[in-house]
Amino acid sequence: MMMSEINDDSIEKASRRVQKAALGFKRLGFVSFWAQLALSLVSAGIVVFTILYRSATKINAEIGLYFTLFGVIFSLISTFWTLGYGRIGRKLEKSVQEPQNAPSRAQVVRSLTTGIQINMTGLTSTMLGLQASCGLLFAKSLSFAAQNPYTVASNSSPVMALDIFVVQASANTLLAHFFALACSLWLLRTVSSNGQQAEGKVVQQPSET
Template identity: 35%
Template sequence: MTKSDAPTLREIASTFRFAGWFSFWFQLVLAIVSSVILLFASVSIRNPTANNPGTGVGVVLTICGIAILGFNMFWSLTKYVAIGRRLNAEPVARPKKSEAIQVIRIGLTASLIGTLVALLGTQTIVGLLAAKALSQGVGGFINVDPSKFIQPIDVFVVQASANVVLAQFVAISTSLWLLNKMGKQ
């Protein structure tokens, strides 16, 4: 790659701003959707942990994933967008390349931790749903306890957890895209 192929400072600044705003809004929408689903699930189920103690663990892990999304959204706005703005400023105010890369690495690390937490929550919930499905028997004739059947709200909780994983994936992708742009400079 020649020097002329490298992105200009203005292009990198624009990329940081775009990536920060895109990541923020995408994560915000999915975090709100997941939160509403979990809130609806907690209101709809009288005692969600009575029959499946692991469901509570899965929901708590999903809520932790949403909390990490909150940090990621904060990071996208206060760091990525801010770096994009500072790159267009006077040379004295511009961040060093090493500073920008460190900011990206922190965002990437937080996103990876959030993904792990959300995946653990998803796997816990899916595992419990599989156990419910297996305990139902054929057509529900073996088990007549309705609380042990898979309910529609159970599927919503899986969807909420999957949304958190997707939002974390977008944050990871954004960070890797920014690292790639910085590497070409």
């Protein structure tokens, strides 16, 4: 009788943990997808327009712009990768009633780890692009100041509006990657803690009998 009550209590606690994890995957997957999509589309529009404009006006695009473009591409990949988090959440929700259809912990961890790797790659590329763009803006400002040391005000400017837009695109892309990375790490921590608790219960059960 005692053993039956312990097993029922363990099953109930395990079900609650699975339901909590499923809710987390669905909510964070949904929020992460739309946040990344909005930020990534704005950044992609800015970067593509800047590249086309520079090509049309015969102005060479700096290397930082291409690093930012690479980061935007990875941000879009991450955006659609997070759709899988919602599917994992729905599978976990169904597994409460159908345990045989539950995704394995290894599959869930692999999916989250892949998402983290995508975001880390995109973050690195975007940060390099941002550094290069800021360095170019600083060089333009110094060059203009050296050539016009006595100019107080002028209608001309060494910095174009598109240069500022590229910095804005880099900032948006960094925010998208950071948001997705935070969600993936939180979900990975949840999955890892649930797995450790489950393993601990399995080890303790023989001593209780």
